[in-house]
Amino acid sequence: MSQLPILIIALPLLFIPLIILLRSNQYSFILSIIVSLLNLALIIILFKQVYYNGDMFYELGSWPAPIGIRLNADLLSCYFLFLINFISLICLISSKDLVNTQVAKENIYLFYTSWLLCNIGFSGIILTNDIFNLFVFLEISSLASYFLISQGNYKKSVLAAIQYLFIGSIGAVFILMAIGILYTHTGTLNMTDLSEKIIQAKPSSSVILAIALFFIGVAIKSALFPLHGWLIRTYAYAPSIVVTYFSGTSTKIGIYILLRVFLDILNSINPFEYYDLAQLILFLSLFGVLLATFVAIKQSEIKNMLAFSSVAQLSYIVIAIMLLTPDGVTASLIHVFNHSIIKTGLFLIITILFINNNNITLDDIAGLNSKHPLIASSFLILLLGLVGLPLTSGFISKWYLVMAIFKSDYWYISGVVLITSFMTLFYVWLLIEKIYFSNNKFSDGHKINGYQYVCVFILTGLTLYLGIDTHFTVGISKEITVNTFYQLN
Amino acid sequence: MKHHAIPRIVTKLIIPLILLFGLYVQFHGEYSAGGGFQAGVIFAAGFILYAVIFSLDVAKSILNINMTKSLMALGLLLYITVGFVGILSGGNFLDYNLLSNTKTNGQMLGIFLVELGVGLTVSNVMILIFYAFNDIGKS
Numbered sequence: 298m299s300q301l302p303i304l305i306i307a308l309p310l311l312f313i314p315l316i317i318l319l320r321s322n323q324y325s326f327i328l329s330i331i332v333s334l335l336n337l338a339l340i341i342i343l344f345k346q347v348y349y350n351g352d353m354f355y356e357l358g359s360w361p362a363p364i365g366i367r368l369n370a371d372l373l374s375c376y377f378l379f380l381i382n383f384i385s386l387i388c389l390i391s392s393k394d395l396v397n398t399q400v401a402k403e404n405i406y407l408f409y410t411s412w413l414l415c416n417i418g419f420s421g422i423i424l425t426n427d428i429f430n431l432f433v434f435l436e437i438s439s440l441a442s443y444f445l446i447s448q449g450n451y452k453k454s455v456l457a458a459i460q461y462l463f464i465g466s467i468g469a470v471f472i473l474m475a476i477g478i479l480y481t482h483t484g485t486l487n488m489t490d491l492s493e494k495i496i497q498a499k500p501s502s503s504v505i506l507a508i509a510l511f512f513i514g515v516a517i518k519s520a521l522f523p524l525h526g527w528l529i530r531t532y533a534y535a536p537s538i539v540v541t542y543f544s545g546t547s548t549k550i551g552i553y554i555l556l557r558v559f560l561d562i563l564n565s566i567n568p569f570e571y572y573d574l575a576q577l578i579l580f581l582s583l584f585g586v587l588l589a590t591f592v593a594i595k596q597s598e599i600k601n602m603l604a605f606s607s608v609a610q611l612s613y614i615v616i617a618i619m620l621l622t623p624d625g626v627t628a629s630l631i632h633v634f635n636h637s638i639i640k641t642g643l644f645l646i647i648t649i650l651f652i653n654n655n656n657i658t659l660d661d662i663a664g665l666n667s668k669h670p671l672i673a674s675s676f677l678i679l680l681l682g683l684v685g686l687p688l689t690s691g692f693i694s695k696w697y698l699v700m701a702i703f704k705s706d707y708w709y710i711s712g713v714v715l716i717t718s719f720m721t722l723f724y725v726w727l728l729i730e731k732i733y734f735s736n737n738k739f740s741d742g743h744k745i746n747g748y749q750y751v752c753v754f755i756l757t758g759l760t761l762y763l764g765i766d767t768h769f770t771v772g773i774s775k776e777i778t779v780n781t782f783y784q785l786n
Numbered sequence: 787m788k789h790h791a792i793p794r795i796v797t798k799l800i801i802p803l804i805l806l807f808g809l810y811v812q813f814h815g816e817y818s819a820g821g822g823f824q825a826g827v828i829f830a831a832g833f834i835l836y837a838v839i840f841s842l843d844v845a846k847s848i849l850n851i852n853m854t855k856s857l858m859a860l861g862l863l864l865y866i867t868v869g870f871v872g873i874l875s876g877g878n879f880l881d882y883n884l885l886s887n888t889k890t891n892g893q894m895l896g897i898f899l900v901e902l903g904v905g906l907t908v909s910n911v912m913i914l915i916f917y918a919f920n921d922i923g924k925s
Contacts, residue, residue, distance in 0.1 A: 303878070307879060310862070311863075317856070318863075357879055
């Protein structure tokens with residue numbers, strides 16, 4: 298039982314050499330499904346343990362904490378771990394036909410290897426209690442994701458991967474420099490240790506520089522508003538199942554790092570107080586929501602539309618965090634979960650409908666209702682969730698977001714949030730109109746296999762379920778806020 | 787390079803030395819500067835020099851791409867296995883103390899095996915990168 302945190306990282310790592318050694322496309326798929334299932338089971342056990350017995354530590358090689366490397370599983374880690382591995386499993390299960398058509402035959406086993414590596418990177422970022430390891434795992438996931446993106450069936454896929462490589466590397470270098478500065482000031486890399494020792498380091502200009510560098514690095518990784526360019530290009534050219542996977546995971550990892558580093562480790566020196574950083578980011582994000590929503594309305598390509606919608610929703614999450622109130626953090630955590638589920642569902646439907654991954658315009662989806670009525674109604678539910686209609690999980694997160702804004706000092710921005718929510722309806726309506734009220738015939742005729750149906754229904758069902766029973770999202774989020782960020786003392 | 791006697795002869799002379807130096811760095815990683823990463827690169831450099839001088843086809847007949855990929859995976863497998871042996875013998879992941887009868891021997895053995903895994907993986911990745919650059923433009 299005490300080995301749980303390391304097994305979540307090491308078990309997939311044990312399967313990766315086996316996949317490379319077998320070099321079989323069939324087995325690589327099956328093995329990655331098996332290891333993802335095992336991982337999800339382990340995470341659920343870990344989640345229960347942490348929920349009932351409190352935080353769990355794990356010392357690698359039995360070296361004690363400030364010297365050795367430590368893994369730390371608290372509720373925040375488990376929440377994100379569960380989300381990311383769940384989405385990874387869903388995407389893997391529905392990936393088979395898509396990978397066979399979109400990825401070159403000789404690269405399929407490497408594709409699944411990279412997928413698992415990317416997921417290990419994400420799990421490692423979440424579990425580690427060592428700030429340098431956070432950087433290492435970030436690089437592992439990034440390097441694997443460059444490969445995944447380059448495997449798209451466009452000519453520009455490799456170019457998109459290289460552009461992401463450059464931008465991602467710049468972000469990683471910023472984070473590394475920030476870690477270096479923090480290390481020179483405190484002499485430790487252990488997060489718990491660092492958060493205690495950083496108070497003694499005087500708030501000199503170099504600490505502020507470290508805060509700024511770290512924030513820019515994280516902002517690049519999580520595609521916050523002015524730095525979201527790579528996300529759009531990547532989503533346009535990567536294999537569509539990879540886009541589905543990343544839409545729910547990779548940007549959310551950025552949000553996790555933001556929460557962990559700024560509100561947990563550096564919280565003791567109030568990193569957002571310098572130069573009114575919180576206010577600056579808040580208003581940038583607000584502008585980002587407006588702009589991204591406007592641009593999304595004008596898009597004719599569905600994946601681009603959803604990508605811009607992702608930028609807008611991420612800005613909501615950042616707005617909620619930057620309120621710097623317990624309610625705001627709770628709202629952001631709820632929205633991370635709900636938005637991941639909804640956006641993954643939307644991308645998954647687009648992905649399984651259009652197996653060739655060519656430009657998917659609004660006209661392509663016309664008449665979907667007559668061809669695949671069940672998929673069409675799932676799509677409708679997920680879209681309504683994106684808008685935030687009652688009885689969907691989107692409503693819950695929007696509700697908590699608006700309530701948090703009302704209770705904070707920035708109550709006047711709630712109008713903008715409500716208006717942009719309403720504007721979401723415009724581009725959602727464009728899709729609904731095409732699906733339900735178009736006389737065109739749906740052209741793409743390939744069969745959707747049963748697993749893909751099940752995956753779509755699970756995500757749709759979750760969207761509805763989390764809109765009615767909020768014990769999981771709201772309850773856990775409130776507990777995380779109290780336990781990790783705003784200790785009641 | 788068939789008609790260039792000097793590069794061929796010099797290469798034949800220095801490749802054993804490069805490989806030997808690679809092994810030296812590999813096995814003395816825990817005492818002095820070095821370790822699996824550096825040793826892997828040095829070892830791969832020796833092989834790449836051979837491939838440059840004596841043509842790629844000869845090099846590939848010694849170590850083909852699939853073999854290289856398998857060795858790369860084996861290095862990782864060795865590392866992870868050492869980690870799991872720590873768990874199976876009742877300690878934590880990568881706990882070297884339990885690998886042998888005394889703590890010192892265990893640490894020595896653990897570092898040796900892990901660095902061997904790292905060296906194997908790094909050298910084969912280097913060779914794979916070299917092969918990959920050679921394949922650019924061929925297909």
